Amino acid sequence: MRPQRFDLLAFDWDGTLFDSTALIARSIQRAAVDLGLEEPDYDEAKYVIGLGLRDALERVVPGLSPDRYGDLGLRYRHHYLGSEHEVALFDGSVEMLQALKARHHWLAVATGKNRVGLDRALVTADLTKMFDATRTADETRSKPHPQMLHELMREFGVEPERCLMIGDTTHDLQLAANAGAPCVAVSFGAHDHETFGEFNPLFIAHSTRELHDWLIQHA
Known part of the structure; x- marks a missing residue:
């Protein structure tokens, strides 16, 4: 029934x-810093949660050369996976x-x-x-x-x-x-x-x- x-x-x-909201936002911020980019605002990093990773990174770090989004994604995953056990x-x-x-x-x-x-x-x-x-x-x-x-x-x-x-x-x-x-x-x-x-x-x-x-x- x-x-x-x-x-x-x-x-x-x-x-x-x-x-996982805070962990995702922090991981986005740290990934950007790893690539020598300006750290995104925390609220902006939170806003893209829910989108696919590539779409999220392109929105929160606009203007990055397309060939660098793969590296940004790798750094994001590094930080996220390193702390996923905490959430x-x-x-x-x-x-x-x-x-x-x-x-x-x-x-x-x-x-x-x-x-x-x-x-x-x-x-x-x-x-x-x-x-x-x-x-x-x-x-x-x-x-x-x-x-x-x-x-x-x-x-x-x-x-x-x-x-x-x-x-x-x-x-x-x-x-x-x-x-x-x-x-x-x-x-x-x-x-x-x-x-x-x-x-x-x-x-x-x-x-x-x-x-x-x-x-x-x-x-």
């Missing part, structure tokens, strides 16, 4: 389920996902991470069997292009109104809008919740517990 309102719940990863899922994320799974929702991840990075994170978090499908930025179009969400909807035969996107950035909410799907936002990730209004999220959660409770009651 399928849920009453949403069949498919698509979660962003970084900043929504995984408390974890937001408290309550596993319990929330388990409760939603018990309600027979299909659960998915739609992330700006690459496939290797997401698979590693899922293994570390012991969530490899939790999600019914996942999409990463290196195997489809980067957010906010709707392809990522359209592919997930097609996989399960779900219409846009039966799919809910949950994320912490305007990139996530724009992805949902571009795909014709409703969205829920969380305020504890990369973007200021005051920027979410134009996307008309059904709800803005200020904690994982608030998100859990809303999804159980309304999804």
Whole structure:
């Protein structure tokens, strides 16, 4: 028996389920410094979280010679992987996902991470069997292009109104809008919740517990 309102719940990863916002932003800053570039502003580094890595670096370090973005990406990964063990899922994320799974929702991840990075994170978090499908930025179009969400909807035969996107950035909410799907936002990730209004999220959660409770009651 399928849920009453949403069949498919698509979660962003970084900043929504995984408390990695600060680490990603710091890694971007340090990667730029390693290449002798001016350190990006912390808020600017946070803003690009959710995009594919190449898109994120091009936006936060504009004007860099195209042949140097590969080196910038390598330095980013060096710093991120060196400290990835220090961050974890937001408290309550596993319990929330388990409760939603018990309600027979299909659960998915739609992330700006690459496939290797997401698979590693899922293994570390012991969530490899939790999600019914996942999409990463290196195997489809980067957010906010709707392809990522359209592919997930097609996989399960779900219409846009039966799919809910949950994320912490305007990139996530724009992805949902571009795909014709409703969205829920969380305020504890990369973007200021005051920027979410134009996307008309059904709800803005200020904690994982608030998100859990809303999804159980309304999804």
